[in-house]
Each structure stands twice: as C-alpha cells, then as structure tokens.
Amino acid sequence: MKKRSAIKTDLFADEHHRKKIDALGDPLSEIESHIDFAALAAAVDTIAPRPVSPQGGRPPYPTETMIRILVLKRLYNLSDEQMEYQLLDRMSYKRFCGLSNATYIPDRTTVWSFENRIGEAGAKALFDGVSEQLLGKGFIARGGQIIDATLVPAPKQHNNREEKELIDQHAMPADWKPAKRRQKDLDASWTKKHGKSHFGYKLSINVDSKYKFIRQIETDTASTHDSQHFEKVIDPCNTSRDVYADKGYPSEAREAWLKEKGFRNQIQRKGKRNKALSACQQRRNQRIAKTRARVEHVFAAIEQMGGKLVRTVGQARASFAMTMMAASYNLKRLMYFRNARIEAF
Structure with a gap:
C-alpha cells in the first residue's frame, strides 16, 4: 500500500504564505507604508549619481532597492554576506526590496560597492531625508x-x-x-x-x-x-x-x-x-x-x-x-x- 505524504503540497503555496504574513502583520510593510523611499533615493542620487557604463552590460540596481537593503542590514544587524543570503532566502525581505520576481539578487559585493559609492554624505542624506519626513508627519x-x-x-x-x-x-x-x-x-x-x-x-x-x-x-x-x-x-x-x-x-x-x-x-x-x-x-x-x-x-x-x-x-x-x-x-x-x-x- 502506498504511503501518503504527511505534508500537503500546493502550486500556490507561496501566495498562501504571503497572505499569512500580511495577516500576522509584516513590520516591513508598515515601514513601507509610512516612508517615501523614492524620495530618499532621489536625495541620495543627488549626492552620489548612479554610474553609467559606456560599455553597456547589466545596469546597476535601482537606488531605492539598495537603500531598502541598507535599512534591512542595519535594522537586523546583518553583514554583507548575511544580507545576500537573507535576500535569497526570506520572502518578506525580497518583497520589501522589490525583488520577489527578480532573476538576480544583489550580492555582498554589490551591497559593499553601493555603500562605498554613496559614502558618509549619502548616509547623511538618508538621515536628513528621514528627519524631513518625520516633520511632515507632525513629529x-x-x-x-x-x-x-x-x-x-x-x-x-x-x-x-x-x-x-x-x-x-x-x-x-x-x-x-x-x-x-x-x-x-x-x-x-x-x-x-x-x-x-x-x-x-x-x-x-x-x-x-x-x-x-x-x-x-x-x-x-x-x-x-x-x-x-x-x-x-x-x-x-x-x-x-x-x-x-x-x-x-x-x-x-x-x-x-x-x-x-x-x-x-x-x-x-x-x-x-x-x-x-x-x-x-x-x-x-x-x-x-x-x-x-x-x-x-x-x-x-x-x-x-x-x-x-x-x-x-x-x-x-x-x-x-x-x-x-x-x-x-x-x-x-x-x-x-x-x-x-x-x-x-
């Protein structure tokens, strides 16, 4: 007699898991709903414009995506190596960074290079941008x-x-x-x-x-x-x-x-x-x-x-x-x- 599997499988399991996360309350979704990351990205791009490669090739990841990654890295105290792994492994991280359906995920070198590119001035632009949005919300x-x-x-x-x-x-x-x-x-x-x-x-x-x-x-x-x-x-x-x-x-x-x-x-x-x-x-x-x-x-x-x-x-x-x-x-x-x-x- 064929033994039944104890775990039920479903082609739409990922979608079910996403709904479950939303029902439980995803803190990253809350951050996203209250912070304008596009405005933060624009402020950083003013300080450190995105590089343009004359040889073509794969364009750099959007600044907004990379800023979201930096926020995750600091909120959860992750190294560049750990950040790369979690982006591959965690559904909520990928969704927060807009990478749910992306073929390629930023690796540790990409994260390190982005931090080097924007530098201390870019981080200060992020801090000032968050402060400005706090004032806009009445704080x-x-x-x-x-x-x-x-x-x-x-x-x-x-x-x-x-x-x-x-x-x-x-x-x-x-x-x-x-x-x-x-x-x-x-x-x-x-x-x-x-x-x-x-x-x-x-x-x-x-x-x-x-x-x-x-x-x-x-x-x-x-x-x-x-x-x-x-x-x-x-x-x-x-x-x-x-x-x-x-x-x-x-x-x-x-x-x-x-x-x-x-x-x-x-x-x-x-x-x-x-x-x-x-x-x-x-x-x-x-x-x-x-x-x-x-x-x-x-x-x-x-x-x-x-x-x-x-x-x-x-x-x-x-x-x-x-x-x-x-x-x-x-x-x-x-x-x-x-x-x-x-x-x-």
Missing part, C-alpha cells in the same frame, strides 16, 4: 533637547609597540603587505571610561525629550571628549529652549554660550576637588536626571537592534555605519508611534 522636536554620546566599539587592533609608534606618527610599517593594510584601522582610537579601556569611535546625538527621535548627530573617534560635539549637535528647531546634558558637559564658557543663544541651561553640575555639591545642586541634578535619562533609552534601543559594534575599517566607513544606525533607529521609533496610534483606535 516636531518638542520638550527640550537632550545631548549625550556613546562609544561605538570597533574590532581591536593587535599591533606591537613599534607599529603603534609609527601609527601615532601617521605612518605605516613598511613590512605590511597590501592585504594586511586593508585590515588595519588606523583611524579608531583608544579611550578610558569608568576605568576600562575602549577602542573604536564615538557617536554624539541630540534627542528631543517628547518623542525620543534622534534630531542631530556627530561622529568622531573614541578619544574625542564628549563635550567637543555639544555645540555641533544643538537643534535650533526644538520648541522648548531647555538643553539637558550630564556632568561631562558643564563649563562657564558653555553656560555663557547657552545664555547668549537663548537656551535654558539644564546641564548637571559637577563637584570640584575639595568642594562638594550643595544640597540644592544635588536636588537640581536629580531633577535633570529624570529627563536626561530618556537619551539612555535611545542607546538601549540601538543595542536591541544588534549592538553598536562597527565591523568596518576606517573612520569614513564607521561614520557611514553610525549614521545609518541613527536613521534606522528613527524608522523603528516611527513604527512604534504608528502602531500605538492604531491600537488606540
């Missing part, structure tokens, strides 16, 4: 602005003392072969925080207290002090004049600058040697901390997206990755508010 910066910085680790470099001395002098050991040079990050730097050494880069952000969207960013190497980016990430568009920051930012010059620009100084006080903070100053710090702590929620959300580690080599590519972190976080934050509004109704 205006409100409640004051919170400024803070976080360390972004990079793969540690194992160099001997002589090599380190040469690198500090902006030189490179003569015996390093080209393949080894490509793997050496000569831009990342070391710093100490809470008694521990860290190697990598620094991301400074400005978050509005009302919605916790990232409004301004600045990137640098880890050894740069947090306070160096303060004025660069100030957001003049916040409807509140309050500026919050922790004890790493206060100075008399900064307090005078804030007063001159019409901002209210909500930076925590820091005690000095042989001069502890008064009870009034401590109460002020505690009051500020309740609002300032909201920026830590942003860093925690980025960690949940896969962590802040950059796998790249060099400051330019690290800045690209950190800018994409911020843009992708804002997209995820937008989905939180959209879902909350839907549930409210």
Whole structure:
C-alpha cells in the first residue's frame, strides 16, 4: 500500500504564505507604508549619481532597492554576506526590496560597492531625508533637547609597540603587505571610561525629550571628549529652549554660550576637588536626571537592534555605519508611534 505524504503540497503555496504574513502583520510593510523611499533615493542620487557604463552590460540596481537593503542590514544587524543570503532566502525581505520576481539578487559585493559609492554624505542624506519626513508627519522636536554620546566599539587592533609608534606618527610599517593594510584601522582610537579601556569611535546625538527621535548627530573617534560635539549637535528647531546634558558637559564658557543663544541651561553640575555639591545642586541634578535619562533609552534601543559594534575599517566607513544606525533607529521609533496610534483606535 502506498504511503501518503504527511505534508500537503500546493502550486500556490507561496501566495498562501504571503497572505499569512500580511495577516500576522509584516513590520516591513508598515515601514513601507509610512516612508517615501523614492524620495530618499532621489536625495541620495543627488549626492552620489548612479554610474553609467559606456560599455553597456547589466545596469546597476535601482537606488531605492539598495537603500531598502541598507535599512534591512542595519535594522537586523546583518553583514554583507548575511544580507545576500537573507535576500535569497526570506520572502518578506525580497518583497520589501522589490525583488520577489527578480532573476538576480544583489550580492555582498554589490551591497559593499553601493555603500562605498554613496559614502558618509549619502548616509547623511538618508538621515536628513528621514528627519524631513518625520516633520511632515507632525513629529516636531518638542520638550527640550537632550545631548549625550556613546562609544561605538570597533574590532581591536593587535599591533606591537613599534607599529603603534609609527601609527601615532601617521605612518605605516613598511613590512605590511597590501592585504594586511586593508585590515588595519588606523583611524579608531583608544579611550578610558569608568576605568576600562575602549577602542573604536564615538557617536554624539541630540534627542528631543517628547518623542525620543534622534534630531542631530556627530561622529568622531573614541578619544574625542564628549563635550567637543555639544555645540555641533544643538537643534535650533526644538520648541522648548531647555538643553539637558550630564556632568561631562558643564563649563562657564558653555553656560555663557547657552545664555547668549537663548537656551535654558539644564546641564548637571559637577563637584570640584575639595568642594562638594550643595544640597540644592544635588536636588537640581536629580531633577535633570529624570529627563536626561530618556537619551539612555535611545542607546538601549540601538543595542536591541544588534549592538553598536562597527565591523568596518576606517573612520569614513564607521561614520557611514553610525549614521545609518541613527536613521534606522528613527524608522523603528516611527513604527512604534504608528502602531500605538492604531491600537488606540
């Protein structure tokens, strides 16, 4: 007697699976419904126009498709190799990128080349484009602005003392072969925080207290002090004049600058040697901390997206990755508010 198969097959199974995904709620479809990726692509093409090959051949993938791939890569913390595999394997990824019926799928080299082509300026255009669309949807910066910085680790470099001395002098050991040079990050730097050494880069952000969207960013190497980016990430568009920051930012010059620009100084006080903070100053710090702590929620959300580690080599590519972190976080934050509004109704 012929044994029956335990699994029912159907020529239209893929279509059934798509409908099932829609019924369960595809988060990528939600992003697509609220973000104009064509507008983001146009902004990137203005910064880094698509190349035209005089020899003909297969044209490059549409910029919009590649931008969607970069968003997936950062939202789910995927390497270029993993991104290629998931595009081949996952139905929802292919649909989101418009590749459901495509004969060819962008491979790891294509993703890497596109990132190199648009560079840090292209990533900033994406971040600014997302920010502009947030404003268009009514998410205006409100409640004051919170400024803070976080360390972004990079793969540690194992160099001997002589090599380190040469690198500090902006030189490179003569015996390093080209393949080894490509793997050496000569831009990342070391710093100490809470008694521990860290190697990598620094991301400074400005978050509005009302919605916790990232409004301004600045990137640098880890050894740069947090306070160096303060004025660069100030957001003049916040409807509140309050500026919050922790004890790493206060100075008399900064307090005078804030007063001159019409901002209210909500930076925590820091005690000095042989001069502890008064009870009034401590109460002020505690009051500020309740609002300032909201920026830590942003860093925690980025960690949940896969962590802040950059796998790249060099400051330019690290800045690209950190800018994409911020843009992708804002997209995820937008989905939180959209879902909350839907549930409210």
